[in-house]
Amino acid sequence: MTTLPRIAPMLATPGSLPPARSEHLWSTETKYDGQRAVVYLPGDHTVLIRSRSGEDITAAYPELHALADALGDVPVILDGEIVVLDEAGRASFERLQPRMGLAGSPAKAARLAAQAPAHLVLFDVLFLDGQDLTRAPYIRRRATLTQLIEAGPAWSIPTAVTGRCREALELAHAQGLEGVVLKRLDSVYEPGRRSPAWIKIRNVRTVDAVVGGWLPGQGRLGGLPGAVLVGEYEDGALVYRGSVGTGWSERERAELARLLDVAAIDDCPFTPAPAVPGARWVLPRLVAEIRYATRTRAGLLRHPVWHRLRPDLAPEV
Structure with a gap:
């Protein structure tokens, strides 16, 4: 079993769309209204989920534990967002709130998991099979992630669109989504830092x-x-x-x-x-x-x- 390093999540900077002439340098993902999570899978079919603050929140989301079996023996660290979806398939922070803070109450967490199941949106891979990927460019990490993860009953990879930032933001607005996150294709992963290489834009x-x-x-x-x-x-x-x-x-x-x-x-x-x-x-x-x-x-x-x-x-x- 591989001993995994502890990695703090990289944070996005509030900002605006880049100039049209440089849109090709950016990828756009949907911004999800949920709880940030770094997921540690040491390759022994166990999982550890930490919140943005570093708290162990694994027990609060029992439906996500199956990810460990899905990835099997591959040691990996993933970055993502835990959400609860409404009837229209949109992330609802209101529905997620009762699920938060239950790491010390596994029985209650299990009951609520049946009523308001969580979904893990995975958007980055930070470590894989002994290799630290944080210095790799986003475009490479994204390709690695899509090759590694198949959508499961409680997890998925969000769509990423390259070079069409304005269209993506307009589409998110039309669909009633919270907003978008823009990521430079050449950006490295900066643990614990709020970086201008990631820009979050909320629909106002x-x-x-x-x-x-x-x-x-x-x-x-x-x-x-x-x-x-x-x-x-x-x-x-x-x-x-x-x-x-x-x-x-x-x-x-x-x-x-x-x-x-x-x-x-x-x-x-x-x-x-x-x-x-x-x-x-x-x-x-x-x-x-x-x-x-x-x-x-x-x-x-x-x-x-x-x-x-x-x-x-x-x-x-």
Whole structure:
């Protein structure tokens, strides 16, 4: 049995599409909304799965253990993302969340595996049969991966498209996917580093949301809003859609604080009232444009970011 080195996952840098003239230097893969995983298969039909932080999460995903038998005696380290798919075949972080954190509860993990089975998307190979592949270019590692792995009941290799970054991003947007990851064909694997050789681009969605409350900031933000609570009107009721705490400049935060102070009220304007300790309520008059990645099944915004106040819009009841 081969003793495998421990390798921290390489991370992508948020960015934008490369110039059209250099698209041929990049490969594009779908960005999956899941839990990053480095998979260690020493060749003795066992498997060890580590999270991005290095935690052993093997017991949380019993349905993935069969990968060890599928690869047999080949010592290998693989990089990928653990996801749970919805009815449309899209990765749903909301469905994955109950599966996370169960490494110490194998019985519960087994029960949930039957209800919301995990799927492992494998997109890189870092070590193979005694050879460290991290210094090999991405294009070679990708070819090795596709030769090594056949799709199984709980794992697969994502499609990679070379030279058509814009088309791939547009297609991901049309299919309601989270976004794409661009990888330079000549890039080496940089363990533990957030590298510009991998670029992640999220599909940006926007909503004109109504501000119904806020949470005070901490430390140097004392007295200023640390986050605002936003919602949308449905059948005449303001329905809570989540909190937004990033995206302001200092000037915008100060101006927002002034507007929130003027609009202060005692009663929660949301129906039903969200369980947000320490919230302060305001008249639902301010409209803000919020950027976000996706929505949960309950309608909450995921990864919301403040874009701008919309004084030109009135709340649409």
